[in-house]
Amino acid sequence: MVGSIFSKELSDFIDQWKDKPGNVIMILHKVQEAEGYVSSAAAEEVANRLNMPLATLYGTMSFYHFFKTEKPGKHTISVCLGTACYLKGGQDLFDEAKSLLKLENGKQTSTDGEFSLEAVRCIGCCGLAPVISVDGQVYGRLKREDMAGIIAKYRSN
Secondary structure, three states: OOOOOOOHHHHHHHHHHOOOOOHHHHHHHHHHHHHOOOOHHHHHHHHHHOOOOHHHHHHHHHHOOOOOOOOOOOEEEEEEOOHHHHHOOHHHHHHHHHHHOOOOOOOOEOOOOOEEEEEEOOOOOHHHOOOEEEOOEEEOOOOHHHHHHHHHHHOOO
């Protein structure tokens, strides 16, 4: 497609999938794999190429928690809110991280682009609850006051 914002490989993938059942999910996964998220420009192009309203595409993206519409930070903090972690203070950890990163109005990425914060349902370390992971490194048996030190460890400056 002339004027595409996508690489030839991604463009070809969209062409291969655009008329198949389940195309929207498959295409969005591939776009997010390439970009790290689904930018507004990418969403517009996908909607145009699939001949679907942009609102319908965003409806799909917002239904599935996996799709991100905001560029992710350099580091991803995943806070487990599964049953064991939630009962042992997971929500407090999430709220503290959100406060320390100054995330407001539904934002998931800090303004400096250093961190993204996400709630997850299980990290698989229930015996260490409450648990977070930063870029895949797991931290367990945490308290709210532990969050500042963990975040500082990953800060660039």
